[in-house]
Amino acid sequence: MPKQTVEEALRHADINVDASLNRLFQLLRIPSISCDAHYTRQCHEAASWLANELSGIGFDASIRATTGNPVVVGHSKQAAGPHILFYGHYDVQPAEPLDEWESQPFEPTLRAQPNGETHIVARGASDDKGQLLTFIEACRAWKATAGRLPVGVSMFFEGEEESGSPSMQAFLDKFEQELLADVMLLCDTALWNDSVPAITVMFRGLLEEEIRVTCANRDLHSGAYGNAARNPIQVLAELIASLRGQDGKVAIEGFYDNVVELDSTVRDELLKLNFDAEQFLAAAGLSQSAGDVSYSVMEQIWTRPSCEINGIAGGYCGVGLKTIIPCSALAKVSFRLVDGQDPESIRSKFRSHICARTPRDCKVQFTGLTGSPASVIGPRSPYLDCARAALRQEWGCESVLIGSGGSIPIVSIVRQRLGLESLPIGFARADNHHHSPNEKYDLYTFQKGIRSWIRILAELSRCTTDRVEAEP
Amino acid sequence: MPKQTVEEALRHADINVDASLNRLFQLLRIPSISCDAHYTRQCHEAASWLANELSGIGFDASIRATTGNPVVVGHSKQAAGPHILFYGHYDVQPAEPLDEWESQPFEPTLRAQPNGETHIVARGASDDKGQLLTFIEACRAWKATAGRLPVGVSMFFEGEEESGSPSMQAFLDKFEQELLADVMLLCDTALWNDSVPAITVMFRGLLEEEIRVTCANRDLHSGAYGNAARNPIQVLAELIASLRGQDGKVAIEGFYDNVVELDSTVRDELLKLNFDAEQFLAAAGLSQSAGDVSYSVMEQIWTRPSCEINGIAGGYCGVGLKTIIPCSALAKVSFRLVDGQDPESIRSKFRSHICARTPRDCKVQFTGLTGSPASVIGPRSPYLDCARAALRQEWGCESVLIGSGGSIPIVSIVRQRLGLESLPIGFARADNHHHSPNEKYDLYTFQKGIRSWIRILAELSRCTTDRVEAEP
Numbered sequence: 045m046p047k048q049t050v051e052e053a054l055r056h057a058d059i060n061v062d063a064s065l066n067r068l069f070q071l072l073r074i075p076s077i078s079c080d081a082h083y084t085r086q087c088h089e090a091a092s093w094l095a096n097e098l099s100g101i102g103f104d105a106s107i108r109a110t111t112g113n114p115v116v117v118g119h120s121k122q123a124a125g126p127h128i129l130f131y132g133h134y135d136v137q138p139a140e141p142l143d144e145w146e147s148q149p150f151e152p153t154l155r156a157q158p159n160g161e162t163h164i165v166a167r168g169a170s171d172d173k174g175q176l177l178t179f180i181e182a183c184r185a186w187k188a189t190a191g192r193l194p195v196g197v198s199m200f201f202e203g204e205e206e207s208g209s210p211s212m213q214a215f216l217d218k219f220e221q222e223l224l225a226d227v228m229l230l231c232d233t234a235l236w237n238d239s240v241p242a243i244t245v246m247f248r249g250l251l252e253e254e255i256r257v258t259c260a261n262r263d264l265h266s267g268a269y270g271n272a273a274r275n276p277i278q279v280l281a282e283l284i285a286s287l288r289g290q291d292g293k294v295a296i297e298g299f300y301d302n303v304v305e306l307d308s309t310v311r312d313e314l315l316k317l318n319f320d321a322e323q324f325l326a327a328a329g330l331s332q333s334a335g336d337v338s339y340s341v342m343e344q345i346w347t348r349p350s351c352e353i354n355g356i357a358g359g360y361c362g363v364g365l366k367t368i369i370p371c372s373a374l375a376k377v378s379f380r381l382v383d384g385q386d387p388e389s390i391r392s393k394f395r396s397h398i399c400a401r402t403p404r405d406c407k408v409q410f411t412g413l414t415g416s417p418a419s420v421i422g423p424r425s426p427y428l429d430c431a432r433a434a435l436r437q438e439w440g441c442e443s444v445l446i447g448s449g450g451s452i453p454i455v456s457i458v459r460q461r462l463g464l465e466s467l468p469i470g471f472a473r474a475d476n477h478h479h480s481p482n483e484k485y486d487l488y489t490f491q492k493g494i495r496s497w498i499r500i501l502a503e504l505s506r507c508t509t510d511r512v513e514a515e516p
Numbered sequence: 517m518p519k520q521t522v523e524e525a526l527r528h529a530d531i532n533v534d535a536s537l538n539r540l541f542q543l544l545r546i547p548s549i550s551c552d553a554h555y556t557r558q559c560h561e562a563a564s565w566l567a568n569e570l571s572g573i574g575f576d577a578s579i580r581a582t583t584g585n586p587v588v589v590g591h592s593k594q595a596a597g598p599h600i601l602f603y604g605h606y607d608v609q610p611a612e613p614l615d616e617w618e619s620q621p622f623e624p625t626l627r628a629q630p631n632g633e634t635h636i637v638a639r640g641a642s643d644d645k646g647q648l649l650t651f652i653e654a655c656r657a658w659k660a661t662a663g664r665l666p667v668g669v670s671m672f673f674e675g676e677e678e679s680g681s682p683s684m685q686a687f688l689d690k691f692e693q694e695l696l697a698d699v700m701l702l703c704d705t706a707l708w709n710d711s712v713p714a715i716t717v718m719f720r721g722l723l724e725e726e727i728r729v730t731c732a733n734r735d736l737h738s739g740a741y742g743n744a745a746r747n748p749i750q751v752l753a754e755l756i757a758s759l760r761g762q763d764g765k766v767a768i769e770g771f772y773d774n775v776v777e778l779d780s781t782v783r784d785e786l787l788k789l790n791f792d793a794e795q796f797l798a799a800a801g802l803s804q805s806a807g808d809v810s811y812s813v814m815e816q817i818w819t820r821p822s823c824e825i826n827g828i829a830g831g832y833c834g835v836g837l838k839t840i841i842p843c844s845a846l847a848k849v850s851f852r853l854v855d856g857q858d859p860e861s862i863r864s865k866f867r868s869h870i871c872a873r874t875p876r877d878c879k880v881q882f883t884g885l886t887g888s889p890a891s892v893i894g895p896r897s898p899y900l901d902c903a904r905a906a907l908r909q910e911w912g913c914e915s916v917l918i919g920s921g922g923s924i925p926i927v928s929i930v931r932q933r934l935g936l937e938s939l940p941i942g943f944a945r946a947d948n949h950h951h952s953p954n955e956k957y958d959l960y961t962f963q964k965g966i967r968s969w970i971r972i973l974a975e976l977s978r979c980t981t982d983r984v985e986a987e988p
Contacts (some may be wrong), residue, residue: 079836267922364551450739
């Protein structure tokens with residue numbers, strides 16, 4: 045791949061950034077919220093939009109139905125050289141709480157900052173619509189200048205990542221052969237900092253449970269029954285309080301039993317990053333970690349499992365006060381899992397823990413939501429080397445290997461099903477407010493992302509086509 | 517008062533019960549929810565409706581503005597004999613959860629039961645619209661037959677009882693002289709059972725607090741921050757768990773300090789009732805009391821203070837799961853107080869308890885809602901004797917003196933401000949689902965209530981007009 049060809053693709057991307065941004069805005073305007081069935085139509089709309097865009101740049105693109113939201117698949121195959129599989133997701137988190145947004149979550153806005161930055165503000169701006177478009181726009185630039193991509197590329201975009209990817213297993217069962225490739229690229233991750241790109245080599249797994257505690261057969265008058273009737277909010281509060289010890293550890297028996305401690309070499313690599321825990325907490329308005337003090341904050345969030353209450357509801361919380369003892373209360377609980385923890389085994393231990401502590405006259409109902417194990421990516425691969433070379437060219441510095449406390453189920457699924465190694469390279473920043481009000485993506489990193497992928501595609505063409513098998 | 521005159525009034529009430537019921541339905545159709553400012557207009561509408569009804573039966577009726585919902589006042593004065601003050605409230609609790617109602621909460625429905633009973637189903641059917649109408653309809657029967665009431669009567673109906681009567685003090689400041697009377701009657705109470713009427717001689721006080729725990733400056737991604745960021749739902753759960761001991765006692769330091777133990781004579785009276793704790797719990801689908809086991813269930817609900825969580829909310833509880841650590845969580849807490857407990861002192865102890873247990877990086881905000889002390893009514897009064905004689909005539913048995921775990925702030929306010937003893941006599945049943953979905957009032961007790969008040973008004977005319985001062 046002559047250097048001049050790469051430069052032409054980069055120039056094309058730079059000149060046409062407004063058009064790229066315009067396409068991003070189109071996608072951001074579609075409220076493709078996957079966890080709420082009211083937005084199913086919009087999820088389909090986002091899938092159609094993506095399929096059209098892929099077709100427009102010469103991909104053989106189509107929409108594949110699943111039992112949930114559809115998957116968009118596009119191919120641009122080549123006779124020789126490595127074949128790349130690219131993954132992204134077009135679904136987003138709900139926008140609530142709506143009143144904390146400074147602009148409409150699904151009406152993207154460019155907001156100039158005092159420091160000269162420009163923010164693209166919308167739900168999904170970063171997670172994952174802005175990020176996945178960096179790859180599509182990189183392909184567009186190649187097609188527009190060289191007439192073809194440097195390597196064969198297949199893309200697939202799912203619409204249920206924010207809901208734990210429940211349809212992915214069945215989808216891969218059906219289309220496994222079609223998606224065979226040499227390596228998977230994905231972009232749902234972050235930069236190390238504004239000037240240093242990162243490749244994420246570990247993700248935590250995710251296990252979700254809903255728990256409902258029911259006591260009386262109806263809401264009771266708190267005057268008539270107060271003291272005598274068991275209050276399900278009180279019971280639920282006691283159950284939740286029992287999940288964490290004062291030492292910050294998860295207090296479920298056997299929770300840490302099979303946890304694989306981090307490889308010391310990798311741990312040393314991570315420690316070299318000089319993760320600034322104080323700044324990390326301060327960015328969220330906090331000054332003190334709530335986690336297990338025998339681990340650093342970086343380890344707590346990347347390499348240690350957690351238990352979080354994501355939502356709680358019970359009784360009357362409207363204006364004023366309603367003097368009831370409600371009949372039931374609900375909590376949404378999720379666990380971030382690490383290497384060695386089996387989601388279904390943790391689910392079972394959680395339920396046993398709760399049942400053992402549920403008083404008489406109380407009924408506990410569990411609703412098991414999805415679970416996916418953690419994934420750890422092997423640090424040695426020729427594709428990794430090529431990607432790091434490309435990032436070095438674009439950013440003028442060495443990229444770093446980092447961990448992520450988040451969960452990208454597709455990484456472990458693809459490894460198990462297709463035997464494919466993944467290279468998660470993304471251009472988000474820590475302050476992008478993922479899953480929060482006023483989510484944003486930096487216009488600068490949007491452009492740098494497009495440019496980085498242009499270079500990565502060029503570098504990957506140097507790799508041999510031997511399939512890289514995932515480490516056992 | 518000749519016996520025949522009473523009989524004529526009773527017959528008139530019986531013959532015209534359908535018209536009485538029709539008027540009740542009119543009032544029930546007005547969603548006069550006081551705790552939610554969205555229903556202010558409907559509260560005014562209910563007040564107007566009542567003033568019109570009082571005028572229609574010859575009362576000098578008017579609506580008095582307060583800083584909250586208006587008070588309806590009506591007078592039917594007489595030159596001689598005792599003067600009675602009657603109190604009721606036209607406001608109701610919110611109807612939520614709406615999906616548990618079998619019919620629309622503000623579209624009253626008559627529902628025939630397999631056992632031959634007929635239920636009037638609507639929010640407020642019993643608490644307090646159905647009950648207060650029994651008194652108005654009794655007055656109507658007297659006016660229609662004898663042309664006048666047996667005693668002088670003033671009525672006042674407030675519109676904020678379900679919100680702790682915040683405007684009552686100021687209202688009484690202004691209209692104290694106008695409301696002077698010999699005794700206050702009120703009807704927001706229950707029968708002992710289907711065939712035995714009761715006069716309620718003790719009410720618990722009520723103290724309301726809202727507490728919001730805030731940790732991070734926004735909702736956080738539970739992958740990015742899970743373990744490290746303090747979770748306000750977890751904190752709130754631990755705070756709530758700390759409010760009650762495993763022994764069922766409220767665990768706030770000094771909570772029981774000034775509690776006046778029940779007078780042993782009154783306690784013996786109450787014990788003679790053979791309160792059926794098992795049946796009381798079973799009616800709510802429960803089998804075991806959650807309260808302090810060193811007291812009987814009857815004592816727990818009538819004579820012991822309690823702490824209840826009436827509502828809790830935080831994070832995302834919609835469809836699916838949103839993987840956030842929310843920035844804040846909220847609980848509505850209320851206390852039922854007994855004789856000797858000062859509401860503001862308990863409020864202060866509660867807040868100290870919470871603050872002492874709030875971890876670093878957490879902010880707790882308290883919103884103090886209303887507080888009213890408990891009230892205990894002296895068991896010796898000529899008005900009480902007259903009322904019991906009337907109830908004996910109507911029900912063919914002796915009435916009983918009982919306690920109530922609920923709170924009727926007006927009883928203590930009127931005692932403090934006007935020096936007036938109260939006689940709380942009501943015709944609700946324990947299974948009327950006060951404050952719950954499918955609230956109902958029995959058509960039978962609605963009729964018996966009207967008849968009972970017709971007789972009580974007649975009997976009260978025998979009393980001397982010496983003002984009965986409240987016991988110190």
